[in-house]
Amino acid sequence: MNNIMQWPGRALARYLNHPARGPYPHLPADLATLRRILRPADVILVEGRARISSAIKYLTQSTWSHVALYVGDYAGQTLAGHTDLLVEADTELGVHLLDLQQLGDYHLRICRPAGLSDTDAHRVVNYVMARLGQQYDLKNVFDLARYLLPTPPVPGPWRRRMLALGSGDPTRAICSTLVAEAFQSVSFPILPIIRIESAATQECRDCVREIFHIRDHRLYTPRDFDVSPYFEVIKPTLANGFDYHQLTWDTGVPPPA
Numbered sequence: 001m002n003n004i005m006q007w008p009g010r011a012l013a014r015y016l017n018h019p020a021r022g023p024y025p026h027l028p029a030d031l032a033t034l035r036r037i038l039r040p041a042d043v044i045l046v047e048g049r050a051r052i053s054s055a056i057k058y059l060t061q062s063t064w065s066h067v068a069l070y071v072g073d074y075a076g077q078t079l080a081g082h083t084d085l086l087v088e089a090d091t092e093l094g095v096h097l098l099d100l101q102q103l104g105d106y107h108l109r110i111c112r113p114a115g116l117s118d119t120d121a122h123r124v125v126n127y128v129m130a131r132l133g134q135q136y137d138l139k140n141v142f143d144l145a146r147y148l149l150p151t152p153p154v155p156g157p158w159r160r161r162m163l164a165l166g167s168g169d170p171t172r173a174i175c176s177t178l179v180a181e182a183f184q185s186v187s188f189p190i191l192p193i194i195r196i197e198s199a200a201t202q203e204c205r206d207c208v209r210e211i212f213h214i215r216d217h218r219l220y221t222p223r224d225f226d227v228s229p230y231f232e233v234i235k236p237t238l239a240n241g242f243d244y245h246q247l248t249w250d251t252g253v254p255p256p257a
Contacts, residue, residue, distance in 0.1 A: 027107070028106065029106060029108045029236075031101065031104050033236040033239070034108070035084055037234060037236060037239045038070045038072070038084070038100075038110065040074065040121050041070070041113060041124045042111070042112050042113075042234070043067060043111040043113070044068045044069070044070055044108055044110060045066070045067055045111060045226060046065065046103060046106050046107075046108055047063050047064060047108075048065040048106070062221070062222065062226070063223075064221075064222035064223055064226060067222040069086060069087050069088075069125070069178075069182065070086050071097075071125045071129060073085065074125055074129060080099065084101070085098070085099055085100070087129065089134075089178045095128070095132055095178060096132065110234040111226060111228070112231060112232045112234050113230065114230055114232050116188060120186040123185065124182045124183060127185050128182050131178065176222055176224065179220075180220035189230045190220060190225065190228050190231070191220070191224045191228050
């Protein structure tokens, strides 16, 4: 029975990952600049244009529908001769490597974990690399069918929960579970739940302390890395210096005949 249900699951995953019709208004990424500035454990957010992307962007009220982790030339691995590698998880391919060139046509954002040590950066990379080849059980097609509607009629408070709804593994491939788990493995915060507790002493009766609680990794979305106070947004045009005096503006004056 499971094998019978796997077939429609795979077919639906292929359909949802197929590019949607319509314009894609954003400029593509500057790959040459990205190659110079990316570091291992940088998070790359992607504004996808697959059919499933529209639903995820609606549910998260965000530009970003996908997330990948930059691993570079980790362990000397190459992919079709490329060494600028990333790890991503999706419904169709599971956890796999891709090269930066494959994202060249997309609108991207780099989110860098602030203050992450080199040791912990490699631990984060090790975490995702150890999961390469994991495939996702597609027998629960209901976990995928909800994304057939580009804008599911879901009340705002329930939208984040909808990304983790259901028991099937496709949910883990759609949301940011893999990357969130990798950072949680080194206790690096993304959007933790912070509770204030009393820390009163004889010297300071009004003292309090912040206690960080880990949010369920299944509920993280690509947007959370963008808005997290612990990740720095890296803009390639500014990373290597920017001088607005060097811009050439259209003055509206026609060129001489």
